[in-house]
Every structure is written in structure tokens, then in C-alpha cells.
Amino acid sequence: MSHVEEFLTAEEEKEIINAIVEAEKNTSGEIRVHIEATAKIDHFSRAQQIFHFLKMDNTKEGNGVLIYVAVDDHKFVIYGDSGIDRAVPKGFWDTTKDVMQSHFKKGHFKQGIVEGILVAGKELEAHFPWDHNDTNELNNAISKG
Numbered sequence: 001m002s003h004v005e006e007f008l009t010a011e012e013e014k015e016i017i018n019a020i021v022e023a024e025k026n027t028s029g030e031i032r033v034h035i036e037a038t039a040k041i042d043h044f045s046r047a048q049q050i051f052h053f054l055k056m057d058n059t060k061e062g063n064g065v066l067i068y069v070a071v072d073d074h075k076f077v078i079y080g081d082s083g084i085d086r087a088v089p090k091g092f093w094d095t096t097k098d099v100m101q102s103h104f105k106k107g108h109f110k111q112g113i114v115e116g117i118l119v120a121g122k123e124l125e126a127h128f129p130w131d132h133n134d135t136n137e138l139n140n141a142i143s144k145g
Contacts, residue, residue, distance in 0.1 A: 002061045017140050019113075019114040031117055032065070035071060036144060050068055063081055069113070090131070
């Protein structure tokens with residue numbers, strides 16, 4: 001079994017997907033998680049590639065967020081689409097990053113991802129509130145590379 005498959009149990013993956021559903025209840029923002037073993041290029045560039053590969057740049061408001069985790073590299077990236085970048089202040093993702101990092105340092109990876117998703121949802125809610133015409137534009141499943 002690969003490190004990616006061992007990183008989270010099936011139950012932990014369900015908890016992460018439930019966190020995505022919960023986080024998206026109050027925002028039109030779209031959140032996805034991608035996990036892979038390692039990146040052959042710098043992690044930010046790899047997160048950009050995955051973001052595009054998952055068609056996250058096709059949301060109506062440009063408000064997709066990818067939480068990218070490279071398991072063997074011990075790195076993660078929170079990558080937001082251009083609509084988010086235009087609407088939020090510099091350092092917008094710092095709170096989410098700090099929450100995730102504190103859990104990851106303790107080896108609590110599932111909890112770090114769940115808390116990161118929930119914080120990201122709260123952060124997005126202020127700039128991209130949910131409205132009654134909102135539809136879930138992206139799959140909530142965890143993708144793996």
C-alpha cells in the first residue's frame with residue numbers, strides 16, 4: 001500500500017468529505033482536497049497544476065480552493081482561485097494555514113485537514129456568501145495522485 005493510501009483511513013476520508021459539505025453550506029466557495037506522495041516540482045506550482053486538472057478554475061465566481069497535501073514531502077498548499085485573490089486581503093489564508101500546520105506538527109493529519117476546511121469555509125463566507133441559487137459546482141471527493 002502506498003503512503004497516500006495509508007495517509008487516511010476510509011473513515012477519515014468520510015470525515016473530510018463531511019467537513020467540505022459543512023463548510024460549503026454557508027458559502028458559494030468550492031473546496032477540494034488532493035493528496036499525493038510527492039511533487040516533482042515546487043509545491044505551489046504542483047497545486048496550480050492539480051487545481052487546473054480538477055477543473056477548479058471553472059467555477060462561476062472563481063472561488064475554488066484546493067488543499068493540496070504532498071505526504072512524503074511533508075508539505076501542503078492552500079491554493080485559491082483568482083476570484084478569491086481579487087476579493088480578499090493579503091495573508092487571507094494564514095489562519096487556515098496556521099490551524100492546519102499546528103495539527104500536522106502533532107501528526108493529526110485528518111484533524112488538520114478537517115479544521116483547515118472548516119476555517120476556509122468561514123473565511124470564504126465573508127466574501128462569497130451562499131445564496132439560494134448556489135449549486136455545488138465541484139465534486140467533494142478527495143482526489144489522489
